Amino acid sequence: MSHPIVSSAPGAGLLAAHSLACRRGRRLLFRGLDLQLERGSVTWLRGTNGSGKTSLMRILAGLSQPAEGEVTWDGTALRKAGSNAHQAIVYIGHSNALKDDLTLAEAVAFLAVLAGLDEPASRSRAALAHLGLSNRVDAPVRTLSQGQRRRGALARLVLDERPRSWVLDEPFDALDAASVGVLSRMIEANARRQGAVLLTSHQAVQIAGAREFDLEPWRAAS
Amino acid sequence: MSGLLISVARRDLLLARRRRIEALLPLGFFIVAAGLFPIGVGPEPQMLRQMAPGVVWVCALLAAMLSVTQMFASDHQDGSLEQMLLSSQPLVTVVLGKVLAHWLSSGVPLVLAAPLIGVLFDMRAQAIGYLALTLLLGTPILSLLGAVGAALTLGLRSGAALVFLLVLPLTIPALIFGTGAVGAVDAGLSAQAHLSLLGALLIVTLLGAPVATAAALRISMD
Numbered sequence: 511m512s513h514p515i516v517s518s519a520p521g522a523g524l525l526a527a528h529s530l531a532c533r534r535g536r537r538l539l540f541r542g543l544d545l546q547l548e549r550g551s552v553t554w555l556r557g558t559n560g561s562g563k564t565s566l567m568r569i570l571a572g573l574s575q576p577a578e579g580e581v582t583w584d585g586t587a588l589r590k591a592g593s594n595a596h597q598a599i600v601y602i603g604h605s606n607a608l609k610d611d612l613t614l615a616e617a618v619a620f621l622a623v624l625a626g627l628d629e630p631a632s633r634s635r636a637a638l639a640h641l642g643l644s645n646r647v648d649a650p651v652r653t654l655s656q657g658q659r660r661r662g663a664l665a666r667l668v669l670d671e672r673p674r675s676w677v678l679d680e681p682f683d684a685l686d687a688a689s690v691g692v693l694s695r696m697i698e699a700n701a702r703r704q705g706a707v708l709l710t711s712h713q714a715v716q717i718a719g720a721r722e723f724d725l726e727p728w729r730a731a732s
Numbered sequence: 733m734s735g736l737l738i739s740v741a742r743r744d745l746l747l748a749r750r751r752r753i754e755a756l757l758p759l760g761f762f763i764v765a766a767g768l769f770p771i772g773v774g775p776e777p778q779m780l781r782q783m784a785p786g787v788v789w790v791c792a793l794l795a796a797m798l799s800v801t802q803m804f805a806s807d808h809q810d811g812s813l814e815q816m817l818l819s820s821q822p823l824v825t826v827v828l829g830k831v832l833a834h835w836l837s838s839g840v841p842l843v844l845a846a847p848l849i850g851v852l853f854d855m856r857a858q859a860i861g862y863l864a865l866t867l868l869l870g871t872p873i874l875s876l877l878g879a880v881g882a883a884l885t886l887g888l889r890s891g892a893a894l895v896f897l898l899v900l901p902l903t904i905p906a907l908i909f910g911t912g913a914v915g916a917v918d919a920g921l922s923a924q925a926h927l928s929l930l931g932a933l934l935i936v937t938l939l940g941a942p943v944a945t946a947a948a949l950r951i952s953m954d
Contacts, residue, residue, distance in 0.1 A: 571818060574954050596820040605811025611742070613748040620812075623820040624826075625738045630739075 512719055524549050524584060524706045525570060525599065531578035531730075532565045538730035539565055541578070545723060547675055547706035552654045552697055554715045557709055557725030563710045564603070566725070570675050570708065571601035583675075597626060601677045605664035610652035614638060614662050617651055622668045637665040641692060658682040667696055673705035682711050734896055736821045738830025741836070747893075748837040753797075759841040762795040766849045777854045784853035785914035789907050791849075792842045792867060797899060799838045800878025801885075801892040802951065803830055814893055823946040825901060827883075831875050831942065837873030862917045866910040868931045873906045876941035883948035898920055905933055 524547055526710040530540040539562030547553060547570075568574040570581055571598050572588050572595070581588040583595040608617040616632050622630035622637075638647050646654060654662065665679060676697070682690055694717050697707050701719065708723075709715070748755040768789050801893035807813040816826045846867050850860035881899035885891035900946055 573814060573817060593820040596818060599818070601814070601818055603811055603814060605809075605814070607811035607815045609743075609747060609806070609810060609812060611747050616743075617744070620739065620743050621815060622823060623736060624815055626820045 514696040515597055525588075525677075526582045527566075527570060527576075527579065528582065530566070530576045530581070532568060532569060532574075533577040534562075534565060536721045538577070540725060540728040541730045543579070543728040545570075545726075547685040547708055549673075549706060550701050552701050552717050552720040553709070554711045554717075554720050554722050556722055556726065557729075561725045561729055564724060567601065567677050567710070569601070572596070573601065577581075587612050595627075597674075598668060598672075599675045599677065600625075601679075602663055602681060603679045604613055604664070604683075606659045606664050608651045608662050609658060611650060613650055614643060614654065614658075616646040618662060618665050618669075622669050625666070625669060627669055633669045634665070637668045638662065640668045640696075641665045642689070643696050657689065660684045661689055664693060664696075666704065669702070671703065673703035673707060675702060676700060676707045676709070678707065679711040680710055680712070682713055682715075734824045737829040737832065739829040739943060740826050740868045741833040744830055744833030745837060748833065751837040754802075754839045755837050756841075758799040758838050759845060760796040761798055762791050762842055762912060763849070765794065766791040766831070767852060780853045781855055781859075781918070782880050784855050785866075785911040785918075787853070787860075788849050788863060789844055789870070789910050790866070790869065792846070793900065793903055793907065795842060796871060796874035796878060797896050800882050800899070802888055803834055803879055803893075805882070809864075809952075810951070811817045813886075817950060823933055823949065824942045827879060827884065827942045827945045827949070829871075831879050833947075834886060835872050839867075839875055842871055843867045858919050859914055859917060863914050864922055866913045866930060867925070867932060869927065869934055870906045870910045873889065873930075873934050874903060876937045876945075879945045880941050880948060886952040888948065906930065909933065 523577060527543055527545040528546065532539045532545040555563050555566065565574065569576050583591040583598065599712060603631055615631070615638060619630040619634035622633050627633055635647055638644065641664060643658060643661055643665070646658060651659060651662065660683060666674060681693060685693065697717055700707055766787055773779065807816065817823060819826065843864055846864045847860045850863055855863065877899050878895065881895040884898060885894040888894060902931055907927045909930040913923035913930065916923045916926060
């Protein structure tokens, strides 16, 4: 049995899970899980299909409640941490959160509004340019390929340069080799800014300093 | 906060403008359904005048419910709703923005079309005016209550039908005071009491429904 590499000292992490248990329906996915996302760290969350990777990410982002345990942000319970924590955590799930009937620039600008950023329109265009989508900013999202949509969704990571805790569910899905390189550099840059990154990926992660966190040891016997 | 409200409303109105057919369906339903009554019941002017307020109000209720089921569905499908829930901005403001957009795109056209139906039912000019006024006060209530129903049934297989069953009973007071005001004017009495109660109902709903909708959305997404 492999053991998680990430340390589990309580209170040390920017975003931390303490003795988490997750239940989906009647099935207990994992129990007693401790995880720390420290400043400047990149963590590759690993586990077989159905092991609860997405469920764990949703709990860490604050979208779901754990069956047991607690998630803390900077030492405070996530539920009580308020808008500071919400501003500091960015979650990108399987869905891209881009509306088919909006242009790419409009869709990303709306995400900037939700993030509470000023000048959303210019930030959106700059972020899309960073992802190599300058020539598609005024195209309706419905006309874009899967890879372009994914890049559009990932553009919200570079709307500003504030260090944040990124929780990314399969961010490399549908990306070409060049875009994988761009995203890897974005992740490394966030870590250098003392942000934290947790990601899942079916492909091998080629990011300098990335640590692995295997979900298997925490899986509840089914 | 008001910036977010306006941004959400503007985005939803933009989406409604780009899906014009879909947005105009409730209005089409309202006109066709109300227009069927004179054909089915017969052209007796006195009877038509008497039943007009009730028919118009019930058709408006059904038309509003028809569109409200979609208030959060597409945002849920494409992941936008997750981002709204994770936003550092208050979810209640997002809900209010969506309700405002729903009212402007679905409720206001019903208010504007009501005089046309009034003429069809041979209503007097004063009664038509009051009918439009009661709908102006009543349609926001329908949007607000509909939002609660749409949030509670989010992701359920028979969600649309459940919204009708959940919300329609809650709209009975608005229906009573709305039709009562027009009936009073028709009988030569003052509609003041009915309008005051309808206004009070709007204020109470405005205070309670967005909070309930936000809570229901969090439960639905867990």
